[in-house]
Amino acid sequence: MDKCEQCGAPTRSGFIVERDGARHLFDSFECAIFAMAPACAHCGCRILGHGVAGEGNDCYCCDHCAHAHHLALGQPDASPQPPAGAEHLGM
Ligand SMILES: [Zn+2]
Ligand SMILES: [Zn+2]
Incomplete structure (x- = not known):
């Protein structure tokens, strides 16, 4: 199962954010915001x-x-x- 790269929680419903050619997987907007904003x-x-x-x-x-x-x-x-x-x- 994939893991959120911010909090490490396993996720089935995560989403990918791509920036500068690098892909980042998160389980929630909270984690994506914390890591990328x-x-x-x-x-x-x-x-x-x-x-x-x-x-x-x-x-x-x-x-x-x-x-x-x-x-x-x-x-x-x-x-x-x-x-x-x-x-x-x-x-
Ligand atoms: Zn997370
Ligand atoms: Zn301010």
């Missing part, structure tokens, strides 16, 4: 949407994290301020 450079949560590109290879889950990370680093914030009350509610 990028982590937010600010809060560390997995980025399930398009994310927000930051400096270099940094990626953020939302505008709020991108903004907060720039503040934490003491860098000027190049991204536009989100209007008040338009905070993302998270996933």
